[in-house]
Amino acid sequence: MPECTKCTASLLKYLPNLKLSKAMSNLSIDIKAANARGVVGLPTGGAGNTTLEHILALNFGVMTHVAEEERNMKEVRDDVPLRG
Numbered sequence: 001m002p003e004c005t006k007c008t009a010s011l012l013k014y015l016p017n018l019k020l021s022k023a024m025s026n027l028s029i030d031i032k033a034a035n036a037r038g039v040v041g042l043p044t045g046g047a048g049n050t051t052l053e054h055i056l057a058l059n060f061g062v063m064t065h066v067a068e069e070e071r072n073m074k075e076v077r078d079d080v081p082l083r084g
Contacts, residue, residue, distance in 0.1 A: 009033035 007029040
């Protein structure tokens with residue numbers, strides 16, 4: 001969530017299923033309100049745009065059939081042709 005989007009106590013009440021945030025160091029989050037609602041924060045470090053990187057990784061996985069190929073490898077099927 002970008003820091004320009006404020007996550008206040010009044011907004012958190014509309015997110016009753018929120019249990020985890022990876023941006024607890026984000027200055028726009030009301031930390032006290034989040035902690036009071038039981039939201040656990042994960043510290044994140046590093047550089048880069050993690051949201052963009054995640055989107056690109058998901059797109060790459062879909063385009064290259066990563067999940068399908070992993071499933072095929074685990075099943076050790078002989079009838080699956082090799083792609084190349």
